[in-house]
Amino acid sequence: MKAYSKLTREELQTLVHELKKEYSRYQSMEMSLDMSRGKPCKEQLDLSMGLMDSLNSDADMCCEDGTDCRNYGVLGGIDEAKVLLSDMMENNPANIIIYGNSSLNVMYDSISRSMTHGVMGNTPWCRLDKVKWLCPVPGYDRHFGITEYFGIEMINVPMTPTGPDMDIVERLVREDESIKGIWCVPKYSNPQGYSYNDETVRRFARLRPAAKDFRIYWDNAYGIHHLYDKNQDYLIEILAECKRAGNPDLVYKFASTSKITFPGSGIAALATSSNNLDDIRNQMKHQTIGYDKVNQLRHVRFFGDIHGMVEHMRKHAEIIRPKFEIVEEIFSKNLGGLGIGGWTKPNGGYFISFETMEGCAKAVVDKCKKAGVKLTGAGATYPYGKDPKDSNIRVAPTYPPIDDLKTAAQLFTLCVKLVSAEKLLAERTGEAPEKAEAQA
Incomplete structure (x- = not known):
C-alpha cells in the first residue's frame, strides 16, 4: 500500500471504515495485556532461582x-x-x-x-x-x-x-x-x-x-x-x-x-x-x-565472578531477543512504507521507542487501552509528562508471553494506522478528527 499522505480523501474514508471494523474485532476479544513497564518475564526470573540455593542454614556466612x-x-x-x-x-x-x-x-x-x-x-x-x-x-x-x-x-x-x-x-x-x-x-x-x-x-x-x-x-x-x-x-x-x-x-x-x-x-x-x-x-x-x-x-x-554473570545474561538474551524481533517484524510488515511512524532497533536494553505522526501518540495509547492493551502513558518519556509533539510511545516487549506479544503488536500497529488515517482525513476535510471519523 502507498504512503497514507498520498491517499485521496475518498481513499482515506474507505481506509478508516475498514480499520474501524478490524479494531472492533480486537475490542470483542476482551484482552487484558500489560506492556506498560520494562519488567523481566517469569522465564527470566526463573533463571535466578539458584540464587535461593546459594546460601542455606548450613552455609558459611x-x-x-x-x-x-x-x-x-x-x-x-x-x-x-x-x-x-x-x-x-x-x-x-x-x-x-x-x-x-x-x-x-x-x-x-x-x-x-x-x-x-x-x-x-x-x-x-x-x-x-x-x-x-x-x-x-x-x-x-x-x-x-x-x-x-x-x-x-x-x-x-x-x-x-x-x-x-x-x-x-x-x-x-x-x-x-x-x-x-x-x-x-x-x-x-x-x-x-x-x-x-x-x-x-x-x-x-x-x-x-x-x-x-x-x-x-x-x-x-x-x-x-x-x-x-x-x-x-x-x-x-x-x-x-x-x-x-x-x-x-x-x-x-x-x-x-x-x-x-x-x-x-x-x-x-x-x-x-x-x-x-x-x-x-x-x-x-x-x-x-x-x-x-x-x-x-x-x-x-x-x-x-563476572564470567558467570555474563553467561547468565546470555540466557536472558535468548529469552527476550525473539520478543524484540517479533515486534520489529510486525512493525515492519504492517507499517513499513506507510509514512506514519518510525521505531528504533536496539542491540540491547529493554525498550523500543516508537514515533507516531505529530499529535497522535495519546490517541494511539488510548485506543490500545480501550482494546485491552496497556502501554506506558504517552508523554511519560518527557519531564512533567508533556511530550511537545505528542509523538513518542515507549514499547516494552519483555514481559508478555510470545503469543500475547504478537497480538499486542498487531493491535498497536492497527491503532497507529487508524489514528493516523483519521488525522489525515481530518486535515483533508478541515474538521476535527472525531467529526471526520464519524463521516467515515
Whole structure:
C-alpha cells in the first residue's frame, strides 16, 4: 500500500471504515495485556532461582576477610560484592559503594543529600533560589519523577542516535550556574535503546560547568544487557575518561542487578571519585550501619565472578531477543512504507521507542487501552509528562508471553494506522478528527 499522505480523501474514508471494523474485532476479544513497564518475564526470573540455593542454614556466612555477613557493619559493602559489581561496571573496587536492591533509591538519596547538605561543601540546594536539571528526551520517566518531586526545574535536551545534543549541554552548563545535573542512560537508553558514542562520552568528561556542584547522573542500567552475542554496543568508561580530562569528581555512576537477578532483591552500586565517596559516606554513616550483606554474599556465591554473570545474561538474551524481533517484524510488515511512524532497533536494553505522526501518540495509547492493551502513558518519556509533539510511545516487549506479544503488536500497529488515517482525513476535510471519523 502507498504512503497514507498520498491517499485521496475518498481513499482515506474507505481506509478508516475498514480499520474501524478490524479494531472492533480486537475490542470483542476482551484482552487484558500489560506492556506498560520494562519488567523481566517469569522465564527470566526463573533463571535466578539458584540464587535461593546459594546460601542455606548450613552455609558459611563469612567473607574471605572473616566478616560475618549476618551481623552489623561494613558500611560500603563486602569486598567480594565490590569486586563483582566493579567488574560489571568496569571500575576499581575501591571506587564503589554497594547499596540495597534499587539504584533508583540511590539516585533519590543522592539528590536528597544535595538538597539538604550540599555537594562537597557547596551550598545546599534547598537554600538556592533556583535549581535546574538537564533531561535528555525522550528519557526515563522515573528519573524525571525524582527531580520533579524535589521541585527542580527540568530542561529538555534532544537525544540523538549518538547521545544527547552535546552542543546544547555544553552551552547550558557553561552559562547557567543553577544547572546542577543531568540524567543519563548512556547504554541502550530508555526508551530508544541508543548508546553514547566515543565523542559524546569524551565531551561529557570535558564539561566545564559553571556550578562547582554539577554532577552527571550516569545511570548505566543496561551495561551488560545485550540482545546479541556479536552485535553489541560499546561504551567508553566515564570515570576513567573524567580522570584523564582533569574532572575526576564530575560523575556519579549507578548500576544494579535488578534486571539480572530479581528486581525486588538485587544489589545496587554507585561508582565515583574518592572525594565524592568521602562526601557520600559521611551522610551514609548516619543513615545505616550497612546494607544487606547476606544478599550481597549470595549474589557472589551464585555468580562466582563476572564470567558467570555474563553467561547468565546470555540466557536472558535468548529469552527476550525473539520478543524484540517479533515486534520489529510486525512493525515492519504492517507499517513499513506507510509514512506514519518510525521505531528504533536496539542491540540491547529493554525498550523500543516508537514515533507516531505529530499529535497522535495519546490517541494511539488510548485506543490500545480501550482494546485491552496497556502501554506506558504517552508523554511519560518527557519531564512533567508533556511530550511537545505528542509523538513518542515507549514499547516494552519483555514481559508478555510470545503469543500475547504478537497480538499486542498487531493491535498497536492497527491503532497507529487508524489514528493516523483519521488525522489525515481530518486535515483533508478541515474538521476535527472525531467529526471526520464519524463521516467515515
